[in-house]
Amino acid sequence: MKATRDAYGETLAGLKNPNIVVVDADLSVSTRTSKFAKKHPKRFFDFGIAEANMISQAAGLATTGKIVFASTFACFASARALDQVRVSVCYSKLNVKICATHAGLTIGEDGASHQALSDIGIMRSMPYMKVFVPADPNETEQIIRWIAKDDGPTYVRLGRNKIADLHDKFGKSYKTKFCYARAQKIIDGKHATIIACGYMVEKALEAAMKLVEDKIHVTVLNMSTLKPLDEKAILRCPKPIVTVEEGMLNSGLGNAVAAVLCEKAGKKDTRMIRLGVDNQFGQSGKPEELLKHYHLQTENIVRAVKRLV
Amino acid sequence: MRFKLTSDIKVLKEKANQMRRNILIMCNKAQSGHPGGSLSAIDIIVGLYYSVMMHNPSNPKWVDRDRFVLSKGHCCPALYAVLADCGYFPLKWLYKFRKIDSKLQGHPSMVDTPGIEMSTGSLGQGLSAAAGMALGYKIDNNSGIIYCMIGDGECNEGQIWEAAMSAAHYKLDNLIVILDKNRLQIDGFTKDVMDSSSLAAKFKAFNWNISEIDGHNCKEIISILNKVIKNPNGKPSMIIANTVKGKGISFMENKPEWHGKAPNDEELEVALKELQ
Ligand SMILES: Cc1ncc(C[n+]2csc(CCOP(=O)(O)OP(=O)(O)O)c2C)c(N)n1
Ligand SMILES: [Mg+2]
Numbered sequence: 001m002k003a004t005r006d007a008y009g010e011t012l013a014g015l016k017n018p019n020i021v022v023v024d025a026d027l028s029v030s031t032r033t034s035k036f037a038k039k040h041p042k043r044f045f046d047f048g049i050a051e052a053n054m055i056s057q058a059a060g061l062a063t064t065g066k067i068v069f070a071s072t073f074a075c076f077a078s079a080r081a082l083d084q085v086r087v088s089v090c091y092s093k094l095n096v097k098i099c100a101t102h103a104g105l106t107i108g109e110d111g112a113s114h115q116a117l118s119d120i121g122i123m124r125s126m127p128y129m130k131v132f133v134p135a136d137p138n139e140t141e142q143i144i145r146w147i148a149k150d151d152g153p154t155y156v157r158l159g160r161n162k163i164a165d166l167h168d169k170f171g172k173s174y175k176t177k178f179c180y181a182r183a184q185k186i187i188d189g190k191h192a193t194i195i196a197c198g199y200m201v202e203k204a205l206e207a208a209m210k211l212v213e214d215k216i217h218v219t220v221l222n223m224s225t226l227k228p229l230d231e232k233a234i235l236r237c238p239k240p241i242v243t244v245e246e247g248m249l250n251s252g253l254g255n256a257v258a259a260v261l262c263e264k265a266g267k268k269d270t271r272m273i274r275l276g277v278d279n280q281f282g283q284s285g286k287p288e289e290l291l292k293h294y295h296l297q298t299e300n301i302v303r304a305v306k307r308l309v
Numbered sequence: 310m311r312f313k314l315t316s317d318i319k320v321l322k323e324k325a326n327q328m329r330r331n332i333l334i335m336c337n338k339a340q341s342g343h344p345g346g347s348l349s350a351i352d353i354i355v356g357l358y359y360s361v362m363m364h365n366p367s368n369p370k371w372v373d374r375d376r377f378v379l380s381k382g383h384c385c386p387a388l389y390a391v392l393a394d395c396g397y398f399p400l401k402w403l404y405k406f407r408k409i410d411s412k413l414q415g416h417p418s419m420v421d422t423p424g425i426e427m428s429t430g431s432l433g434q435g436l437s438a439a440a441g442m443a444l445g446y447k448i449d450n451n452s453g454i455i456y457c458m459i460g461d462g463e464c465n466e467g468q469i470w471e472a473a474m475s476a477a478h479y480k481l482d483n484l485i486v487i488l489d490k491n492r493l494q495i496d497g498f499t500k501d502v503m504d505s506s507s508l509a510a511k512f513k514a515f516n517w518n519i520s521e522i523d524g525h526n527c528k529e530i531i532s533i534l535n536k537v538i539k540n541p542n543g544k545p546s547m548i549i550a551n552t553v554k555g556k557g558i559s560f561m562e563n564k565p566e567w568h569g570k571a572p573n574d575e576e577l578e579v580a581l582k583e584l585q
Contacts, residue, residue: 021448045444045479053471056434060441063419063426064449065372083431084468088438092428093420 001162004198005101007137008158009035011144012069012099020148021066023047025054030160031071031101051076055084055096062094067148070096074103074116074157078123090126090153097147098123101158104246105277105294106199106287108161115282116157120197121251123155124227131226133157135201138165139176139224146180161287163199170205181225183233189217191309193237194301197223197253200244203291207301216309223253234260239269240308244301246291249276273304311365312358312395321527324394325355326584329557331390331403333580336571339407341415345567347387349491349524349552350458354379356530357456358391361538366396369423375453376426376442380435381460381489382416383569389413389422397424433466435459436486440476443484443545454538457486462494465503470515473545477516482541485534489524491554497565512547524550558583 009032012022020040026049028034037044047054051072058070070077077085077100089096103116123131130152134140140158147154166186167175174186183195187208196204201222208218219237223230234241234257241261243254254274261270277294291297315321328351336342354377358364362375379388386406393400398412405411412421416430426442429435439457446453463469476484488508496502513519520537522529530550537546554568555561558580572580 021445043448047471047475048478050468050471050475052433052468053437053440053475056437056468056472057441057444057475060427060438060443061445063438063442064445064451066445066448084434084437087428087431088434091418091420 001164002137003160003162004134004137004140004158005032005160007140008032008099008101008144011141012036013039015148017067017148019065019067020069021045021061022069022071023054023058025049025051025072025076027072033069033071051081052084055081056088058096059088059092059094062096068096069099071099071101073114074100074119075114078116078119082122086126090128093128093152095151097154097156099156099158102160103157104159104198105282105290106159106161106246108287108290109284111284112281117247117277117282118251119157120226120245120247120253121255124256126153129153129155129227131155132224133197133226134224135176135198135222136163136165138167139178142178143224146178157198159199163202166202166205169202174205176222178224181228181230183221183223183230185219186222187218187220189219190238191216191218192240192242192305193219193221194242194244194305195221195223195234195253195257196244197226198246200246200296203296203298203301204244206298207305210298210302211305216305218305226253226256229256229260231260231264235264240271242273242275242301242304242308244275244296246296247276249274249278252276271308273308275300275304310367311363314360316360316531318527321355321359324359325352325527328355328387328390328394330581330584332386333572333577335386335390335403335406337574337577338404340571341407342386342571343383343569344386344572345493345554345561346381346384346460346489346491348556348558348561349554350384350489351387352525352527353458353487353489353530353550354387354391356527356534358395360531361534362456363453366424369397373451373453376455378427378429378435378439378442378455378457379417380429380439380457381432381463382429382435385417388417392424398422432460432463433468436469437472440472440481440484443476443481444479446483447481453483455484457484459486459488460494461488461490461492461499461505461508462502464505464508473512473515473517476545480543481545482543484545485537485548486545487548487550489552490549491552493554493563493565493568495565495568509549516544518542518544518546519549521549521551524552525556
């Protein structure tokens, strides 16, 4: 068990390319970029509690050929420094990888000011930006290695809490295998599909297993690339669809899937239920208590599927 | 080929005059744009590109080049006029400034325009980006210099001070910033909108080298720039350039309304006559 931020920090510190530079804003212990800082002090820059400056500096560094990883909490990366992400990074089309941690409700006790719930939607709406949400530590490592070789603006949404690798929890055949811009079909079933990202993939798999007891067989898609979105997977998967995410309903994964369905599914069944946070702020609490409060537990997914099939 | 520099003051003055004409023609053709701050900035930008910076218009991405970031991006007519004249792109592009499908966007876009080092327009960001470039050059032991121009109104932005703090912290003595102190911003004089007096003392307190010049005196401009380059001391440098917004055109000088207004055909004619 480890957090996706841990997998990020370890993978980053192990990357060999000498052009990699890492920047942070006084959160390197929490974002785990401190591991890289220890190993490569000359290629790590702490900009203090000044996220706007950090993001534009990252852009400037990228113009000199550096592969820049910029980290802070997801709430600050996506909101506090958004104008810098928009103009300095995206409009300038620069090679800056924003790897933001402590995303979603499961940051827990810190409460609403620190819970990034709109970040997926915000980052998806930036031209050129690629958006990733790894489902477990294993997939985090694969994504970090992949983006290190890629060029252009990138956002990776990472979590604070320790979670299991899916293959450890469910068995070998559930191992996450990252493929850029492709949803991973982890379970194949014909009655419906659950599309999830991040930690919610684990919940989706649990729900799928519970549903089997009632002879309902669902497909589970791990949508770890949020942009560009795997539209084919959405159109081909068994309908109806339930989406699950640790974020806002009005801008995240669910909305993105709904848009594809409405525009392109033709006469196919377009019914769906989106699970997520409905136009509210989060609050303090233990991660699992929060998931319960915001109806993001396994039972909620099971119920949503049953309502549709 | 590297751009051939000159320290002939007469040549620089002529260039500045010609660029002033182009700025006004561009804004007139576009019937939009920002003449006031372009005219206060132009003598400095001419000094940089014709007399100080190592650059190569036929190879804009030459790795060892000096760079210039126009943080007060709305004044891009001044930069576009100079880049075109240096040969970064055809002169005729100037006539499509701000028009549909133009390579010369209303604010600088590094993706669209050769010679533009950073996309700016959202005030406050360019200085941070320039500092990031200076940091990148330091990592690579690249001896190039990063120049950046900011506005006095722009100094209202918190990000300017974040950047100032970090540039001193990382000892970016390869970063030279020129502050176009024309004493005006959009809503009026800076002292009335948001008092930014004693900017020199403020940057000094942030541990920068400070010097002050007349931003329309070509000789002063190039001598200070050359002096600063030759004396790196572990600190970033701020050159406060006292300027006149709308400089060179009698009816535009010191007039807030000429911040973002284009001259009509008659006004253009009068203005061009003044520049003869
Ligand atoms: C972040 C941001 N806020 C507001 C504006 C709108 N704006 C454009 S120019 C300007 C005034 C700039 O004043 P100054 O920096 O002194 O420039 P100059 O006088 O040289 O034109 C403002 C407020 C902007 N471009 N960016
Ligand atoms: Mg001004």
